[in-house]
Amino acid sequence: MAYYDRFDICEAYLALEWNWNKSGWLQERPSCQRSHESVDVQLARIGFRAGAAFNDYDSLSENGREIYDDAALRLGLVEDNAREDRLEDDGYTIA
16 A cells, blocks of 8 residues: 655656646646646646656656556556556566
8 A cells, every 4th residue: 555755646646647648738637637737847836856767657666656556547547457467567466
């Protein structure tokens, strides 16, 4: 289960936008719909900048990956079985 870590949350949502954007922003995310701004713009407003080593999903921490997977499922970007496939690929077992 994912735990609260501000940095992991910001990186996970940035990776989501990089992977799932339509016309430059993640349209399924409610805050993007309200503000008509991309996740990147919202993160810049709060002063967040990803580290130089950040390179999409593969560079997320284990917690960041859980946040990413949960958000992608919640936003309807993937189906539940797609998350299970990714977890199995990472060597985790699904109980």
